[in-house]
Amino acid sequence: MRKLILGSLVFLVCYNAYAQVPVRTVQNDTILKNITTSSPLDTVAVPLIDKPLFFNQNLVYKLRLDSIEQTVPLDYNEYVQNFIDIYIKRKDMYGKMLALSNYYFPIFEKALKAYNIPAEIKYLPIIESSMDPHAISRVGATGMWQFMFGTAKAYGLNMDNFVDERKDPIQASYAAATYFRDAYEELGDWLLAIAAYNCGKGNVTRAIEKAGSRNFWEIRNFLPKETRDYVPAFIAAVYVMKYAKNHQITSKPSPFNFKTDTIIVRNFVALGDLAKAMDREEETLAILNPSYKKRIVNGTDTSPKRIVIPKPEHQHFERMFEVLNSDFNTEREVVLASTDDLRDLRKKKVLLVKNEKPEGKMLIHNVGQGQSLNGIANKYGVEVQDLKVWNKLKSTTIIPGQKLKILRQGHAIIESSKTKTTFVTYTVKQGDTLSGIAEKFNGATVATLKEVNGLKSAKITEGMTLKIVL
Numbered sequence: 001m002r003k004l005i006l007g008s009l010v011f012l013v014c015y016n017a018y019a020q021v022p023v024r025t026v027q028n029d030t031i032l033k034n035i036t037t038s039s040p041l042d043t044v045a046v047p048l049i050d051k052p053l054f055f056n057q058n059l060v061y062k063l064r065l066d067s068i069e070q071t072v073p074l075d076y077n078e079y080v081q082n083f084i085d086i087y088i089k090r091k092d093m094y095g096k097m098l099a100l101s102n103y104y105f106p107i108f109e110k111a112l113k114a115y116n117i118p119a120e121i122k123y124l125p126i127i128e129s130s131m132d133p134h135a136i137s138r139v140g141a142t143g144m145w146q147f148m149f150g151t152a153k154a155y156g157l158n159m160d161n162f163v164d165e166r167k168d169p170i171q172a173s174y175a176a177a178t179y180f181r182d183a184y185e186e187l188g189d190w191l192l193a194i195a196a197y198n199c200g201k202g203n204v205t206r207a208i209e210k211a212g213s214r215n216f217w218e219i220r221n222f223l224p225k226e227t228r229d230y231v232p233a234f235i236a237a238v239y240v241m242k243y244a245k246n247h248q249i250t251s252k253p254s255p256f257n258f259k260t261d262t263i264i265v266r267n268f269v270a271l272g273d274l275a276k277a278m279d280r281e282e283e284t285l286a287i288l289n290p291s292y293k294k295r296i297v298n299g300t301d302t303s304p305k306r307i308v309i310p311k312p313e314h315q316h317f318e319r320m321f322e323v324l325n326s327d328f329n330t331e332r333e334v335v336l337a338s339t340d341d342l343r344d345l346r347k348k349k350v351l352l353v354k355n356e357k358p359e360g361k362m363l364i365h366n367v368g369q370g371q372s373l374n375g376i377a378n379k380y381g382v383e384v385q386d387l388k389v390w391n392k393l394k395s396t397t398i399i400p401g402q403k404l405k406i407l408r409q410g411h412a413i414i415e416s417s418k419t420k421t422t423f424v425t426y427t428v429k430q431g432d433t434l435s436g437i438a439e440k441f442n443g444a445t446v447a448t449l450k451e452v453n454g455l456k457s458a459k460i461t462e463g464m465t466l467k468i469v470l
Contacts, residue, residue, distance in 0.1 A: 064239065162335050183196045270296050371398070373387055428463060432460065
């Protein structure tokens, strides 16, 4: 009898994969445009829940979560149940997530696998951004994986006047995988790593110290309010995606019912011109390549760029060849983006109000022949915008012999006479993390910090001196 009951429960938790139905190209472009532009630009990661009462405990939910669990613990409790109750009512939203997952999940899985990260992490962009590459939070977190500006730079993502790689599903997925590798190395627990992705490793470390535990559910009350709900919301999202049919949630028509190809270009290409050559809507190529701000792909010999396209038909090859090999005529100067983190912008505003001149050690740079403001900013590890403010420049135009003020925030600058490489030294403080340190220095990344300092993992200790290449 017991075997019969268990067999019935197993039958209840069976999941049938959604079968895609091909649609015609014109219909597909319309569906793609509608399904990927219906969500709001601003995002709220998870709904806020007050203390829930656990009246609706259900053993079936626990058994289902146990059947899904692989590497990341999918605990069942009142917090998880409350988010399940919320999400199973959002049938339209999760129908859309099922449709988008057919295209985006393989991208996430490939990046996560490259860094040996559990595949379950692929569900995180659902609660982060509803898998919208253009999602922007109220404090400036951007893209499907909702990277803040500083963290994105620390993990090698590029933001300039042409591109914001936080919006690139491929690049951002690899950056997220790298973050999770480092977070797990430091924290040793996947639920804690997920919590750190929301509130930062420093906040999680402090919560661990206060609670005297490394169990998420025991340190939960010492974390920020949003993070307390973030982990149970993640578990609930995994459950709903796996057991959607059990709650009468059906997939929307898939917006990506076509095969895609990837091409690498070394010149400037307008997505509109390429779309016309392929008899596609420009919006379709823009959705497949969301990181290009101007819908212009700025490839060069030294920095080739990727374009994702619907698999082309043979009759379009000649026109595509002409577009891909004819440089698009446009302004080509690349200007690094300044921070769009609203918290940092508020701090800068306050600083400028209080001080006529920013504080720090001043250097004077004599502009040489052929130098640009962008190159000088990179050399000293500062933002172009800061150079303009410090020197009261109205544009990025500079001339040889011009003297520029460079302000460093109290760090010693050491220049090697052989390599002409600029270094700074930094003493690790309590609660510091490699990603947090990288965010403080323009041009620094977690990868370069580990390489320059011979670190095998992301673990660092208080008092350690790190060399930072700018």
